[in-house]
């Protein structure tokens with residue numbers, strides 16, 4: 001039986017001391033403890049030379065037993081066992097840099113085993129090195145290097161052995177080797193020279209000599225590969241045309257033209273307004289000149305982004321796509337004044353658009369109501385807003401026209417005679433109240449009449465009518481299959497006129513009992529000789545549900561295998577909290593008919609091998625273009641390079657992976673595919689990728705991407721700046737009723 005005792009905790013950094021004691025029969029325990037020192041040969045040599053008091057030169061400051069097996073050690077230690085007493089004690093001190101002081105002496109048996117965890121790696125690696133050596137005109141040689149830094153103080157750490165490895169491409173170390181070692185110097189730099197077997201680029205990584213610790217990836221490229229890209233041509237274009245042509249010039253590190261590069265071109269819109277990405281094509285014209293073509297019909301600022309995926313060289317340039325000719329006037333939002341107070345007016349939100357839906361100046365719109373001009377009240381978010389005020393009941397013919405073209409639009413706006421005020425959210429089984437209103441006719445006095453309310457008995461049961469204090473008349477109920485009708489006989493004491501009641505006369509409250517789930521429609525009219533047209537208004541009645549729960553899987557690189565471990569740990573902890581915000585955001589919108597929502601978060605750590613594979617797919621600088629991010633979010637588009645590690649079915653899978661700073665405009669630094677993913681059982685995609693810094697710092701960024709995964713698109717209309725789905729995502733957590741409907745439809749897609 002193994003017996004080990006630690007008198008003090010194992011030191012992680014700085015000075016410290018650990019002692020181990022063994023019983024005379026604890027042979028395996030000795031092997032275990034000595035394996036803490038990495039270089040076994042040095043330990044043995046030291047013991048023999050210094051008579052059990054020795055100094056061990058350990059080239060590796062990080063102490064770990066992970067890769068040593070006890071059985072392999074045992075045979076080595078048999079001989080030493082014979083040298084010293086049957087029971088012994090030794091201890092070592094951790095003294096700052098690369099040395100361990102220790103000694104051995106005899107002691108009696110000790111209590112049972114207490115486990116020791118290997119300490120986390122205390123260093124970070126920062127890629128360095130020279131792109132090519134001076135005097136090498138073909139630029140076919142290069143050094144690969146990393147700087148070893150203390151992860152707390154960022155101070156250089158000398159004497160650390162670093163292992164380099166070539167993962168792709170024609171770069172090789174001495175004698176064609178794909179791996180090499182170097183020890184960091186006084187400035188913390190560990191570097192090895194190498195050459196390119198032919199022109200190209202390679203992904204190289206560095207990690208500790210024993211294969212543990214963080215792994216830093218970087219790129220080495222030879223001459224005659226793309227180092228710089230220039231974009232020429234293409235200024236402003238009209239959306240009606242939409243053809244954008246650019247010349248791209250590719251040069252290498254010496255400024256010589258590079259032919260034969262496989263460039264990719266994308267157009268990315270200003271991230272505040274759109275998530276649209278347009279993919280272009282690039283043709284090699286020879287001599288380092290390329291022609292890029294893309295088609296864009298959406299107006300706005302468009303960032304042209306060109307990249308050579310082999311060398312990660314990139315360039316970007318803004319152009320402007322102007323709206324085309326006016327083609328239509330569109331009313332957005334509500335055209336029913338009786339839906340909300342004040343009932344006697346409505347704000348019409350109008351847009352002047354080209355054939356692709358791009359907004360033109362809304363101040364060009366002229367509005368008339370029954371032939372009389374209505375002044376433009378405000379212009380906001382490409383909308384011209386007109387306030388229509390109407391007493392009494394009638395249908396107003398609204399005509400909208402463009403001052404500068406023939407474009408017109410017509411919209412009848414109905415101000416009905418009788419309507420029911422809307423209740424809040426109605427659940428199955430609820431009793432709820434709708435106030436009943438009557439708008440008397442214009443220029444006519446009403447002294448008697450009837451009000452009719454027809455309803456669907458399958459959906460709702462009439463309970464009672466609570467009269468308003470000044471209601472005068474009687475109520476009767478007429479059975480009229482398949483619905484029922486309530487008939488209110490009016491006998492007012494004073495004559496009713498539209499002037500006296502511009503927002504309608506409140507007759508009283510109708511009390512209903514909700515009978516079923518679904519749309520409930522009420523048809524209302526007045527008989528004021530003649531009868532007015534029936535007005536129909538419907539409201540949703542909801543099933544009462546327990547709290548819905550959404551499953552979230554955060555997929556991130558294992559902290560043991562990446563530089564900046566502490567930063568990543570903090571980021572993933574923050575992201576987990578940010579994911580919970582989705583639940584509170586949805587639940588906070590219950591009054592807009594959203595369900596109560598909770599979130600269950602799981603984590604999946606990517607292995608060293610998986611991190612390497614993703615790095616080879618998207619490059620060493622992280623995600624820079626849609627073709628990178630969609631390999632995570634919509635892998636079906638990229639059958640040769642899908643990223644599928646760590647996916648949980650029927651869960652919102654959030655990859656956390658850095659977005660490249662080389663692209664100044666990569667959308668909101670998050671990308672979620674909306675729609676089904678081929679070969680997956682999840683109804684919606686449930687797959688997104690997000691930048692760790694953005695996800696951790698922006699309060700609503702993770703919830704925003706989860707919203708996309710639930711099927712929500714961006715909300716960018718005026719007045720929605722605090723919507724969760726506002727494209728610049730960190731503003732607020734509001735949702736509108738349509739968005740809540742979408743959430744309802746998707747809430748069982750990702751069960752906990």
Ligand SMILES: [Zn+2]
Nearest residue numbers: 668704708727
């Ligand atoms: Zn978004």
